[in-house]
Amino acid sequence: MCPSKVSAGDERGWIVPIGGAEEKENSARILERFVRLCGGRDADIVVIPTASRLADTGARYETVFGRLGAGRAESLEFDSRDDGEREQWLRRIEQASGIFFTGGNQLRISTILGGTEAAKLIRQQNARGIAVGGTSAGASILSEHMIAFGEEGSSPHAGSVRLAPGLGLTNRFIIDQHFRQRDRLGRLVAALAYNPFAIGIGLDEDTAAFIGPDNTVEVEGSGAVTVVDAGALEFSSMAQVSEDEPVCLLGLTVHILTAGATFNLHTRQASAGSLDRKRTG
């Protein structure tokens, strides 16, 4: 499940993980921006409410996206692995200008869609330039390595997180959501401690990382995006400790980004962007 290859001449589409509980009525900045990325009036957004067990989740997002100006929004209620091979739904994914995963339980998405034609097609569509977003569980699923579940608390324990393969749009980062609200720094750091190559992205509620084709993260919404970069890690005791023991990790770099700030996943450089008044005058 490596990310689909971006063909010559194409640009990868935006990847838009949202920390959950995003504003849908007033100042719905995140979803508005997602609709614009998908083409606004010309948008044709496929909503995938598979993570949710509530019957009206898909319909609710259809209404919200419609009210925010999307030309079309339709939910496809993938509910079994067979659904992931349905020709008609695969054609809808091919036509879509944007794909959106709702919240719920990320293991429902991975167990139902993992390895299906639908999952493959979503990766290919993103590689061709189509925006793919998701909120809460729908954010976690987007990356190659997904936090399936874990403990809460600020400091990492060896057994505080369990990873599972996700949808695999990218392998550059591991996402966690409801970050501030559910105290998930420890489990995100533990996930990085297994293998520090990836970058940890912790999304507060009503906060999104808009990740452009150039791998620059732009922050939108009312909270913060916590970027944990273990690239310069000096020491990890992960391999020596038992499950319930805390992990020693030296040399993490942490950036707390708010709307306007950016982080480049390729160069690992954070920037204050429009928040730096010196620069913007």
Add this chain to the structure above:
Amino acid sequence: MCPSKVSAGDERGWIVPIGGAEEKENSARILERFVRLCGGRDADIVVIPTASRLADTGARYETVFGRLGAGRAESLEFDSRDDGEREQWLRRIEQASGIFFTGGNQLRISTILGGTEAAKLIRQQNARGIAVGGTSAGASILSEHMIAFGEEGSSPHAGSVRLAPGLGLTNRFIIDQHFRQRDRLGRLVAALAYNPFAIGIGLDEDTAAFIGPDNTVEVEGSGAVTVVDAGALEFSSMAQVSEDEPVCLLGLTVHILTAGATFNLHTRQASAGSLDRKRTG
């Protein structure tokens, strides 16, 4: 309330903040080590239970320190500002080989003892080589800048923390306690965002930072000490945001230390210490 000057030939005493809920019965490693630092059988520990509103807090620590081998442990129940000038109690502080603040509310310690002769004498005693420790509220009070209270949650909001002057044994760090258990990274980071000169020390429960005369932090106990170093901070939006807005902070360095690891508050270098098996063979 600057730290008392260490005279030529003297070494500052150990400063021992503990994250609260330290083991007192089996494997009471933190309190055992504190007793050893105070001289073991020759120890004469003054317990200050002022933070607590429970009548038996002082007596409880007298018993615990006695059981752990301290020659003498006596609590002085400072309960009013007049108590901070009582000759007899000041003499006890002068005789002591160690001073220990219990948990409770750190504002009780600062409002009752702040500016009294007792507070001044404790600073002088530490400068002369006497160990001063404290748990929970008793840990917070030790430093010059004390977290009086604040919100919980992983990402920092401008108004998420309120500082007050503490006892002032050192101004090199700001302490927070019950760190993992009460999700206090955000407020510790917010405290540093006001002025990044200090180093943030977040103590998990049953975990202590033993800070030696050479300003090396040694970790003891079952949890982790999270060191947040804002010394290389690239950008802070603290001055531009309103109280309920998240703060953008770029370039924090974070170390998560477990027992055996060290951090030097002067050079700002973390070390795996005895955890690094390469080094220890």
